Amino acid sequence: MNIGIFTDSYFPQLSGVATSIKTLKDALEEQGHNVFIFTTTDPHIKKGTVEANIFRFSSVPFISFTDRRVAFRGFFEATKVAREVKLDIVHTQTEFALGMIGKYVAHQLKIPAIHTYHTMYEDYLHYVLNGHLLRPYHVKQFTNAYLKNMDGVIAPSKRVEALLKRYRVNIPMRVIPTGVDINSLNKLETVDVRKELDIPDDVPVLLTLSRVAEEKKIDRILNAMPEIIDEFPKTRLVIAGDGPDMEVLQEQVERLTLEDSVIFTGDIPHDDVGSYYKMADLFVSASDTETQGLTYIEALASGTRCVVYDTDYTEHVFDDEEFGKVFNGPGEMLNEILFYLRKGRKQIPHDKLAAKMDQISAQKFASSVYQFYQDTISNYQKDLKEETND
Structure with a gap:
């Protein structure tokens, strides 16, 4: 099958969406399919760089998310490319520029288009004029407008499915959790992170790895550190990633006098992510906005236990304390972190x-998405035939 994935976010940008798309692309290609990525230009890629089956369209930084980009043209060029590679289906991963281009391409080629709804936008309204401009009902209107005339939508979790049903989205919907590329995480370590x-080696390390932004609630982990250090004075918290809240969190570290206990790494190369997970005693996430929880699944795949905020998806992953524990508030988070530190690294x-990794593997993820592609194409062709007969 020839599959076109349209996204405003892709490597070298680091994000859960980019990781999810790369995981899907690689797994589908391993299964014998052709995957073509339609995405934005990126200042970190040298002009003239040739990337197999990746087509980039002129873009600018996105409003309020300047580390993200949005295309400003490409409708006709993308349609031309899509015809040349003979796409069978369009799969959009953004509701913005490349998403609209993907819908246009599908309409022009008379092929089906499905969408993955990655982001709970109601959790991000504070980025636009501090939440004074947009309200949740605007998100509902926007979502329904985008999904209108789409042939299907993938919800990465039950939480997303419930949201879309609350928005009264009535196109075919399937819950398909994002898988993890276990092989890439378990390859030989690329760097000795502790060194x-x-x-x-004998120092306990807590790791949080994400975009450094308000919705990730990293400040809550920092607030717990003084009590953790009281019992385990050598403990280090490694904050891996970059983002708009970096300076705010650094100021918080100074107020709490945690300069000797907290390390900010900034952005880390994607190839080094597995090495970071492996060096940690415990992965911690206080974010309550996750739709997929890719980071803690990656941490688990690397063999590192997790303490993460409780969602409907985590209960299926952390159903055994050997894997990790979930929490609902700061007090619970502190208790669970101390629980594992007292047990020592095992x-x-x-x-x-x-057995757990088999449930959430990239191959299972790709097979489930491919089955949805097949069902969508079958329904599309059936509807097209009925329209022709009418």
């Missing part, structure tokens, strides 16, 4: 981890 960060039993 690079000057952390001795490996997750191999058989248990292998």
Whole structure:
């Protein structure tokens, strides 16, 4: 099958969406399909760089998310490319520029288009004029307008499915959790992170890895650090990633006098992510806005236990304390972190981890998405035939 994925966010941009798309692309290609990425230009890619099956369209930084980009042209060029590669289906991963281009391409080629709804926009309204301009009902209107005339939508979790149903989205919908590329995380470590960060082997390390932004609630982890250090004085918190809240969190570290206990790494290369997970004793996420929880699934795939905010998806992943624990408030988070630090660093039993990884593998993810493609194409052709007969 020839599959066109349209997205405003793709590598070298680092985000959960970009990781999800790369995981899907690689797994589908392993299964024998052709995947073509239609995305934005990026200042970190040299002009003239040739990327197999990746087509980039002129773009500018996105309002309020200047580390993200949005295309400002490409309708006709994308249609021409899509015809040349003979796309069978369009899969959009953004509701903005490339998403609209994807819908246009599908209409011009008379092929079906489906969408993955990645982002709970109601959780991000504060980025636009501090939440004074847009309200949740605007998100509902926008979502319904975008999904109108689409042939299907993928919800990465039950939480997203419930939201779309609340918005009264009535196109075919399927819940397909994003899988993890276990092989890429379990390859030989690319860097000795502890040596690079000057952390001795006997020092307990808490890791949080994400975009450094308000909705990730990293400040809550910092607030717990003084009590953690009271019991385990050597503990280090590594904050991996970059984003708009970096300066705010650095100021918080100074107020709490945690300069010797907290390390900010800034952006890290994607190839080094597995090494960061592996060096940590515990992965911690206080974010309550996750739709997929890719980071904690990646951490688990790397063999690192997790303490994460409770969602409908986490209960299926962290159903055994060997994998990690969930929490609903700061007090619970602190207790669960201390629970694992008191136990000391231990490996997750191999058989248990292998069974869990099989449930959330990239191959299973790709197979589920491909089945949705097939069902969507079948329904589209059936509807087209009925229209022709009428």
